[in-house]
Each structure stands twice: as structure tokens, then as C-alpha cells.
């Protein structure tokens with residue numbers, strides 16, 4: 001057998017930003033162990049699928065993908081990483097029609113080189129899905145993509161156990177990185193030319209390291225000279241102390257944007273989801289946020305058709321959306337995720353037609369609100385950070401973002417990547433603004 005170090009690895013990433021970040025960590029681990037990386041699946045000796053359990057039919061999609069890869073090239077070694085690895089370890093290893101060679105869970109990426117070596121030496125399937133209470137990968141510098149934004153995972157895991165979510169089981173308990181170590185990373189990113197950092201965590205504002213909480217960390221990151229914009233995702237509504245909002249208001253380099261998952265607007269459904277807040281508490285929090293930071297942009301996530309949700313209860317969600325006037329929203333139909341408490345205890349009993357109709361009504365409402373909010377910006381001047389020197393549609397346009405995270409398309413002149421320019425907003429659709437410098 002050849003040694004692992006002579007092998008070329010292709011990594012395919014599914015799911016959330018945390019997985020994209022983990023792929024950056026995995027690349028660094030592989031490079032420092034003398035593996036080669038390739039962007040071509042056909043050139044690869046090893047394909048790693050960094051998976052997600054959140055989307056519909058995730059398991060079936062990965063099974064199909066594994067068969068496709070093996071069909072294209074029989075001797076390719078296939079590894080399943082990420083949330084599905086933990087969640088489906090036994091299924092994967094016992095299902096003979098599922099020809100995978102190794103499995104590594106989100107806390108086991110440092111063992112990948114030795115797993116692959118053992119696989120090559122013994123020819124036996126290998127796995128490590130141990131969940132750690134300590135692993136934060138703070139000693140690994142991710143192999144980042146070029147651009148103006150760098151993601152930094154400041155904490156991992158989740159203690160909240162929302163009944164529809166598999167993350168606490170696949171990624172383990174919350175643990176946070178040393179703030180000094182995060183600050184050093186931000187300083188290095190500034191030196192490397194990044195203009196914006198996005199602090200990342202499954203439950204980002206639950207960050208706690210010794211006496212430091214999330215507000216303390218935000219202040220420390222904001223104090224780093226040269227960092228122009230700071231964002232964070234995804235927070236939980238239960239962790240929004242006034243002092244955090246005050247810091248966001250005071251610091252010019254912390255963006256006026258909050259992504260705050262509502263999930264549902266009815267108290268009984270929220271309780272069944274184990275979200276630990278009710279409709280009025282959410283509305284009170286939003287009103288507090290808007291009082292402290294009046295020009296804040298708030299986006300959200302919503303699940304419709306959670307088990308037993310009635311039409312009347314759904315209308316509470318509609319009511320909260322109308323009341324809050326979110327800037328944008330990601331609206332999903334509920335579907336069971338294996339191994340969650342909801343899947344085990346609550347039959348998925350809302351009809352597909354009802355779920356579809358609820359998604360359509362919320363999307364219609366959100367589209368109207370987003371368009372109205374974007375149109376209200378026509379004629380204003382916004383600071384736009386240039387993040388791409390072409391758009392998907394044209395090489396004669398550049399793309400940037402406002403502080404509130406709205407996409408702005410500008411005619412191409414001599415803008416440079418990473419510049420922040422004052423732009424006059426001249427037109428708006430529900431998804432983008434158009435402007436001129």
C-alpha cells in the first residue's frame with residue numbers, strides 16, 4: 001500500500017457555515033501531515049464528504065453521492081465527516097451497500113491522518129466519532145479562502161436541546177475558545193488583509209471562557225486595530241443582555257445586524273420546541289433592540305408545521321413577523337430529523353399541504369416587507385464594503401454589502417476588493433440594492 005502522505009484529497013462540504021469553517025480546519029490538518037489537496041474529484045485518491053444532518057433526506061443524498069463516487073472510480077477511498085458521521089455511525093459501518101472507508105465526527109478531525117494510515121495499513125474501515133468537552137481547534141489556523149471576510153469559530157457545540165435539532169447530539173456540549181487566542185487570530189487576519197470577521201458558533205452568544213462572556217469578547221475583538229466590520233452568527237434569543245446591545249451601539253465596527261431565530265410565534269409550539277421563550281418575550285426583546293439600536297437589521301429563521309401546530313397557532317407566527325418587520329427570513333417546512341427528541345416523541349402530523357401553504361404565506365409576507373425596506377433606502381448613501389469584482393450576471397458590475405448586510409450592485413469602475421465606499425442607492429428589489437459610487 002502507498003502511504004497516506006502520497007494521497008490527494010478532495011473535500012465536498014454540505015450544510016452550514018460551521019461546516020465550511022471545519023473544512024478549512026481539515027485542510028490545514030491534512031496539509032501539515034503532508035497530504036495533497038485537489039479541487040478535482042477525478043484526480044483525488046480520497047474523497048471526504050463533510051456532511052450535514054439538517055436538510056431533508058440528508059442520509060439518502062449522501063448515500064447516492066457515495067455510490068456515484070465509487071461508480072466513477074472504484075479505488076477512491078471515501079470518508080464521511082461532520083454531523084452525519086456521528087449521527088449515523090452504526091448505519092454507515094453496518095450497511096454493506098454503503099461503501100465508505102472511514103468516518104470522523106466534528107471533534108475528531110485531528111485523528112484523520114492516523115485514521116487514513118490505519119485504513120491503508122489494515123484495509124479495515126476506521127472511525128472516530130468521540131465527542132470532546134474540550135476540543136476547540138484553537139491551535140489550528142484554518143486554510144481560508146481569499147476574500148474580505150474571515151470566519152472564526154469562537155465556540156463549538158450546544159447545550160440547548162431544541163427538540164427539532166440534532167446539533168447537541170452530533171456536536172456535543174458547548175465549549176469556548178480563549179479570548180486572547182481569538183484576538184491574536186483577528187490581529188493576524190488584519191495583517192493578512194481581511195476587512196471583516198464573522199464570529200461563529202452554534203450558539204454564539206452563549207460564549208463563555210472563565211470570566212469572559214460574549215460582550216467582553218466583542219469589545220476585545222472590536223478593539224483590534226484595523227478590523228473594519230464584525231458580525232456574528234447564530235445567536236439564541238435567550239442570550240441578549242442589554243450590555244451586549246449597548247456595546248453594539250457604541251462600537252462603529254460592530255455591524256448593525258442581528259440574525260435572531262424566531263422558529264415559531266406561538267407559546268405552546270415554542271414550548272414544545274424547547275425554545276425557552278414565548279411570543280411576548282421575543283417581541284419585548286425586539287422592541288428593546290430597536291430602542292437601543294434604531295437602525296438595526298434583524299433577520300430570522302422560522303419552522304412551519306411543527307408537530308401539532310394548528311392554523312390558529314401558525315397565525316401567531318404570522319403576527320410576530322408582521323409586528324417585527326424582519327429584514328429577511330429563512331422559512332422552512334418542518335421535517336423530522338433522525339435521533340431528535342421531536343422525531344422520537346411527536347408524530348409529524350401536519351399535512352404537507354398545510355405546511356406548503358404556511359411557507360407560501362410567510363414568504364409572501366416577507367417578500368413584501370423586504371421590498372418595502374429596500375425601497376426605503378433609495379436616495380440614501382450607504383457605506384458599501386466591496387466583496388466581489390464581478391457578479392454572477394455580469395463582469396461589468398461589482399458587488400458589496402452595507403453594514404446591515406444588504407447586497408449592493410454597482411457599475412464597475414476602478415473599485416478594489418476590500419474598499420469601503422460611500423454609495424448612493426438608486427434602485428431596489430427585494431433581494432438587492434443597486435447604487436452608484
Ligand code: SF4
Nearest residue numbers: 158160161162165167
Ligand atoms: S440552539 Fe437549538 S437550534 Fe440552535 S444548535 Fe442549539 S439545539 Fe440546535
